[in-house]
Structure formats: C-alpha cells, structure tokens
Amino acid sequence: MTPAPEGPPLATLGDTLRGLRQARGWSLGELSAASGVPTSTISKIENGQMSPSLVHAINLAAALEANLGFLIDRGARPAAFSVMREGARPRLDLPEMGLALQDLHGDFAPGVLEARLGEIAPGGRSGDEPMTHPGEEICHILDGAIRFDIDGEVHDLGPGDTIHFKCSVPHHWENTAPRTTRVVWVFSDGLSF
Template sequence: MPRSTEAARAARRAGNQPADAAAAVPATKIADLWLGQHLRGLRKMHDLSLEQLAERCGLSVGALSQIERGLTSPTMRSLRRLSEVFNVPMSQLFHEGDLPPVEELGRIVRAQGRRVLSLNTTGVQKELLTPAANGALEIYLVTIAPGGSSGPELYTHKGEEGGYVMAGEMVLEIEDRVFHLKTGDSFRFKSQTPHRFANETTQETVVVWTNVVG
C-alpha cells in the first residue's frame, strides 16, 4: 500500500473524517496523526493510562494527550523516553515504507521502502537507511528544517553515534561545548553524553547520522 494512502486512512481513523476531507490533510499533519495513533496503540498495549505513562516518561498528561491526538509532535528527547518506556527501538516508531521482497528482508532497504519519522513541530525528519532488524547499527538520513532542532533540552540515551553533514549547517551541543558544523564536517560522541542539535540557518540541513546501540 502506498505510504500516502495508508497515512490518509490513519488520518480518517484518528479524526473520523470523510475520505475527501482526509485527502486534503497536509502531509505534515498526517505524519503527526499517524505517530500519535501509533503511540496511543503502544500505550494501550501496555495497559497504561495517560497519567501512568506521564509518570514514567516525565511528560505532562496534557503534552501526551496532544501528541496522541496529532496536535503536536514530540521532541527527540521525549520520543527516546517513550521508546524506553514501551521497550521498543526508535525504528519501531517510524512509519513503514513499502515491504521488500523476502530475499531482501533484513539486508536491503530500497528508497521507497525507508521507514520515516517526521517530527514536524520541531522540524526534524529521520529516514531509516538500515533494515529495521534487531541489530546494533542504525543509519539515518536526517533532514533538519530551518529553525528545526532536537528540542530545547539536552538528552541522553544508550550507545554511540556519529555523522556526516551532507548539506547545510548544524549546531551540535555536547555537554557544555557548542560546535558549528558545515557541509563536509563529521562528528562522533558517546550517546550517554548530554547532547542536542539544531539548524539555526535559513537553509535546510541534511545529515547522515549513525547510531550504534550499546
């Protein structure tokens, strides 16, 4: 099923809209609706109320409710916390692309088969370039819109990460150090070190980002 068609159906289910109204929903809104519906499903599967989930992940009930209804998208820090509470890898929160042939499962990812995570409120889109299998290596194509960021706060998670700036510029904060990266620059650091990233320019930034889950 094409990604846009599946997302439109998710939008209709989430908002109880007729087909012609859902078709007019902007792609960014559809992405928020899909992610919110997916997170609500995980919460229900774990038999958690909004209040219980809020206590475990450190977000407010109001913020979680807005995320589940597709009214806003979480920051990278919030999404990491939610994936830890639900005990699922980040890749499981991405919208699925086209299914690959059996012989390519776990080995090859075609362009149209990439899993995509769009955090429109913060201006970040992540495309998973590696198969969504139980491996330690995850490679992403990260697009950061002008003014976009991982969120206002530093965050941590398990593993190690590195990347290469393909286009544009990026501010990378690691603990109390601020690095201004330009096209062609690269980086590496321990993911347990508090960090955040941002695009403070008026041009889009594209980064190939690698995570090794420890």
C-alpha cells in the same frame, strides 16, 4: 524523484503508541514515569491531537523498548535484511525543529542500531533546552553545516565531518548553514549483548 512516504496519520501513530503501552500493561502514568513525558502529552498523542517532539519520541521509544520506527507506518514485519531505495524511504517531518528524517534501516529487525537521513532547514534546531536520552549517537555531515553543543562544548561541523557521543550527556544541535543541511544519523539504544 518520487516524494518519500510520510509517517502515519496522527490517529494511527496514537493507536500504535497506545498498543505498545498496553502490551506492557502500563497506565498513562506509568509510561509517563518511565519516559519523563507528561501524562497529558502522552494522552494527546494517543488520541491523535498532537505529534510527539523528537525528544518525546526518543524517550517514549526508550521507555517502551521500541525502535523509533513506531513513528513510521511501515506495514511490514521486521526482516533479517533490508534494502531502502531512494524515493521509497518512510519520512518523518518534525516542523518544530525544521527537521525531516528518512528511515535508512527500513524493516530490519529491531536491534541496537537505527539510521536516519536528516534534512535540517536553515535555522532548524533541536530545541531551546539540551536533551538527553539512552544510547550513543553518530552524526555525519553530508552537506551544509551543523553546530553541536555537547555539555557546553561547541563543535562546528561541515561536509565530511562526523561527531560521536554518549546521549546521556546533555546535547543540542542547530543548522548554521544558510541552506538545508543534510546528515546521516546513527543511533544506538544502549543495549548490550
């Protein structure tokens, strides 16, 4: 199998974030206030000195009303339909979480839904602190095991299990399998039409 393309270099990611921020006419401080991401962190991302954590990426995308795809250099315009072939899906690696995400929605016109194939290394987890962000989340387990803590209520899930919840509720997850856990994640950004 051909390796999936990786996300853009940090410099390209930083330029994309800066462009999205400037298109809104926002200063670093204004984006920080809207996203909850520290100004210093945004500056480091924009200057190619660090990659955002998944939580920061979600919060920046929500504040900028952008699809998480800004983290992946697609090089194409949004389309009315999209076909993603195995081995050709853009990939985003988040080593601090033991997580790799592959884009399932491709260049589809940004809207309410985003879909990702997640591969979580043994011991991989969303972090020490619960996260919150806009929208809803569905996680379907393909292989392995994952434990979700949704506002203090623990759910152990295995192959074929699915969880759906509002992301405004504090939540975190961890891979409880001794091997890589594979999941399909679908995120909404909470927009209503």
